[in-house]
Amino acid sequence: MVNKELTLDTEEKILQAATKVFERDGYAGARMQVIADEAGMNKALLHYYFRSKEKLFSKIFLEKYNKFFSTLSILADQEMDFFEKIDKVIDSYMEMLIQNPEMPSMLINTITHHPELIQKLNTEGAQKMRIVLQSESEKGNIIAVESLQILTSVVGLCIMPFLAKPIAMHVFKLDMDFYQQVLLNRGPFVKKAVRAILKP
Amino acid sequence: MVNKELTLDTEEKILQAATKVFERDGYAGARMQVIADEAGMNKALLHYYFRSKEKLFSKIFLEKYNKFFSTLSILADQEMDFFEKIDKVIDSYMEMLIQNPEMPSMLINTITHHPELIQKLNTEGAQKMRIVLQSESEKGNIIAVESLQILTSVVGLCIMPFLAKPIAMHVFKLDMDFYQQVLLNRGPFVKKAVRAILKP
DNA sequence: TAAAATATTTACCAAATGGTTAAATTAAAT
DNA sequence: ATTTAATTTAACCATTTGGTAAATATTTTA
Known part of the structure; x- marks a missing residue:
């Protein structure tokens, strides 16, 4: 070089x-x-x-998604109140999604077309989060339910409006400004929703 | 012929x-x-x-998804208690997903590759559901919030475990039987979650 | 049964696409 | 200044892919 x-x-x-x-x-x-x-x-x-196209895609994909997963890991390790931690997770999700609204659909597409890349994603952060949830559940601070149900709920609540954007805009005849406002209001809504769901 | x-x-x-x-x-x-x-x-x-490939895909796609949307429409029109109606919506979602787990990702992929097909989806059923939600919200029976936030929440809660299946199985090292059980337990969990979210 | 209509197969094509090779250009080193 | 190494380009190739035309087989009709 x-x-x-x-x-x-x-x-x-x-x-x-x-x-x-x-x-x-x-x-x-x-x-x-x-x-x-x-x-x-x-x-x-x-x-x-x-x-090759394959290698180019692989590099971009893994860099992008592993970066996000590693922020999850950092958050999981931090010493803080459980609900504060959940809020931070939601904040980081929403921030990432606002900056990068195509990430979820790109991930879904990759599952379909390159399942082998999924195997290369960092697993650490999400695993830690699951343990945090299990522990809180055992302590009785939140509902007793398989932690996967909770994790998928938090993620689903965060990303759904981004995934559904083109469909929702068509079905309800919405304009971009209105939808953008819905997206910006999503964070606070999800935080409230998750608290309601988790209440024992 | x-x-x-x-x-x-x-x-x-x-x-x-x-x-x-x-x-x-x-x-x-x-x-x-x-x-x-x-x-x-x-x-x-x-x-x-x-x-052509286009026409073949288009036919399959529209038939499949419009059929689902039209069951939404039928449900919206039925005379019944609001929460019972929500439960029925969740039931019909879950049933469809258990039978047809790839529908969500196929829809997402189609948004990416054939945005014009999205324009041909039936809008009626979802629109009716939105009006139902708005009415309940005005009556004070559920939280006051933009109905889109609720609709995307219900859909997101239902489909997320199906969308995330390959990732979740890898990240948490789960086997198929375990994950299938999580999916089968999803309906009841979502019903409870939605009630918690909607409580004024 | 003959021919008309329909269904199916075989063989093929043009365009698109990921990828390569070798030449040309530019920059670095001696 | 000349050699060497790195970068960029242009031309090309093999393969894949959606799609077609014409031949063949099958079924229906008269």
């Missing part, structure tokens, strides 16, 4: 372009040529830097 | 095979040849009966 700065720049351009295209079109729908156009360069360069 | 019975049979074989493949591989990942193999016939026959 000779010109480090320039190289990183090209690599970065590719990654950004590829992220955009993969998010918009999914893996199977994405075209290397389109990514190259988007990055303003030749298609062969993509292969020069990342060997 | 000469031999009605035989023709329907072939058509039905194609539709079943295509449904299976589209569900498993998504639209972009599905191959006409694979569908033909699955149906035990020649690829050209698919085009003879359905013209």
